[in-house]
Amino acid sequence: MMRLETALAELMLEVGASIGGVFLLPVGERTLRLGVLCGASQEIAAPWARVSLDDRNPVSDAVRRRRLVWLSGREEFARRYPRMALALPYDYVLAVLPILHDDGSGPAGGLTLAWPMSRPSRLSADEHEAIAAFRRRASLLLRPDSGGKQMLFPDRPHVLPPPALVLARPTAVDEAQAAVRFAERLPVGCCALDLDGRVVFANSTAMDLMDADFTGLKGARPWEVLPWLRDPTLLEDHYRAAVVSRQPASFTAVRPPGTRLTFDLYPDTSGISLQITPAGTEPATGPEPAPSDRRAPASTELTGASAIYQLTHLAAALTEAVGLDEVVDLVGDQIVPAFGPSAMVLMTAQEGRLSVVGHRGDITGLVERIEGAPVTSAVPAAQTLASGKPAFYAGFADLRRAYPQAIPAEGMDARAFLPLIASDRIIGSFILCYDHHHHFSRAERATLMSLAGLIAQALDRAHLYDANHQLARALQASLLPRSLPRVEGLDMAARYQPAGRGVDIGGDFYDLIRIDGTTAVATIGDVQGHHTTAAALMGQVRTGVHAHATIGAPPGDILARTNRLLVDLDSELFTSCLIARLDLERGSAQFATAGHPPPLIRDPDGKTRELTLSPGVLLGIDPDADYPTTEIPLEPGTVLALYTDGLVEVPGADIDETTGELADQLARATGRTMDEVADMLEKNAPTAGERRDDTALLLIQVV
DSSP states (O other): OHHHHHHHHHHHHHHTOSEEEEEEOOTTOOEEEEEEEESSOHHHHGGGSEEETTSSSHHHHHHHHTSOEEEESHHHHHHHOHHHHHHSOSOOEEEEEEEEOTTSSOEEEEEEEEEOTTSOSSOOHHHHHHHHHHHHHHHHHTSGGGTHHHHTOOSSOEEEOOOOOOOSSOOOHHHHHHHHHHHHHSSSEEEEEOTTSOEEEEOHHHHHHHTOOHHHHBTSOHHHHOGGGOSTTTHHHHHHHHHHHOOOEEEEEEETTTEEEEEEEEEOSSOEEEEEEEEEEOOOSSOOOOHHHHTOOOOOSOOHHHHHHHHHHHHHHHHHOOSHHHHHHIIIIIIGGGGOOSEEEEEEEETTEEEEEEEESSOHHHHHHHTTOBTTSSSHHHHHHHHOOOEEESSHHHHHHHOTTOOOOTTOOOEEEEEEEETTEEEEEEEEEOSSOOOOOHHHHHHHHHHHHHHHHHHHHHHHHHHHHHHHHHHHHHHSOSSOOOOTTEEEEEEEEOOSSOSOOEEEEEEEEEEETTEEEEEEEEEEEESHHHHHHHHHHHHHHHHHHHTTOOHHHHHHHHHHHHHHHTOSOOEEEEEEEEETTTTEEEEEEESOOOOEEEOTTSOEEEOOOOOOOOBTSOTTOOOOOEEEEOOTTOEEEEEOGGGTOOTTSOHHHHHHHHHHHHHHOOSSOHHHHHHHHHHHSTTTTOOOSOEEEEEEEEO
């Protein structure tokens, strides 16, 4: 990992980036993990420590699409990635690029670089070359035989110190002492924070103005030890803004009993310089805190601005999660790690027993004891579910006092048991486990209860989604052919892939009708819309095509008759359809189309082309529409590829280019069965990994 850290630090110096990160993609997984971070604290990056490849996120988009994602400022973030804009509402420039395995096997991870808004709007040629060199170096370092296998599973990101600044002269002890004396002579407060927000230096004036001592502040975050700075809109929020945007910030706070102080923050790649000056006085609004309260010990709990940002990120993310698996992955891999626990268990009640729906961490023994336990059993998980009341235990000793039968588990000490309540119903419980003693303050308990409430609502929606999704897919599957008929002289394969998200079902369909021993009719089409009405109409179209094809009608007549049927049905939905009649005895094929993408033809010599057909209007519009028939020779070795637009239609991309990509892949797939070719086309289609529409594919080869 050290070589990767060194490479990132060198790259950041070359391109002038203020924040850099490397995400790693373990082989066979679909979750990117933040492996190396430089220029920001782990706390700020926590919501993105793990990112699903299926998530709507600049990192996952860049890796999945294998192309640069460039974002310039808050407005563009809000437009393209609203969830991220809520969690990091600052102005900065972000570039994300994929890192590919050097053997061409796919993505190994992603590189993120951030700059202040003052940088140029494009990467220079030198920056492009530096980034390309880093990506090549990283791909070699991430080889399994180069230690990559171990690097792919970091528990937490390696947080680097900022790249070393080039100073005008060498640093020496006497110069450091002179700098301290210089700061002491200034009539204003001077304080230095590192990138984690912790105090590394403060002059005497700063201590006097904040009514603090350096011993209590050194190594701590000021807002954690000074109660009057705990309002998250004060120092913590401005510190975050300065670190992310690298822009100066300023605010005014009131130190009891009524002293107004102005804080000016000046960030760079190594930390933040804090200037503190008096801003007048203000009447006290309450009793001055006791001295013991004014210097509370530092805390690692997630409260204040951190909690607000994390909960905002969670709420936005969970609104996009649909099925149960997505909710569990989001909670376990991306959200819970940001809140500090080392493990978690998510469970619901099924037929009077606890059912674990997801867990993370090394807690297999605990999961086995919980799974299937009656909800009436005397275990804290069941008691929480039955009562709807949370329970917090700072250590195992506290848990043992409440439940003498509790069994210790290695790596688990403090625990929180939270009820999952949605619409006033208890639908499950949530266990958070910590590997150390952990005191749960009132503020943190409130934060964790809010977390549980958001998860409960998402789980409730997910259960409903999964039930509807299963019903919808069963209906759709019943309307498609279970298998293709055997036709001597043809090698055939078909694939149907539903859209990646959403419970709605589409109207994509395909069919192959055996007329006799040497004749078959292939059809493929797409009914407008994604709902049960579209699926039902799809079934009617298939039935109409089948009926007219079996009586020997040519493709143009089949479409014309089916069109009149749809017009009579007055469904207000339109349908694209392509018909191909294959006559093996005559060695010919006839085609007609109703607004459907034309087929791809791979000739016996391997050349692939898009067949040019006379266009016809969509079915269901004009009762008198005509559909011309085109005939071509059909030689042994010819391959026909019939497909729906979901296979090639990418938002923002030219469909002619994406269709050309599909044709190129078909041209390269020689010497394979149609089943093998179908699998390859599905895997490498322009829409693979980002399928927003149903897709149907029908491949036919004359053998």
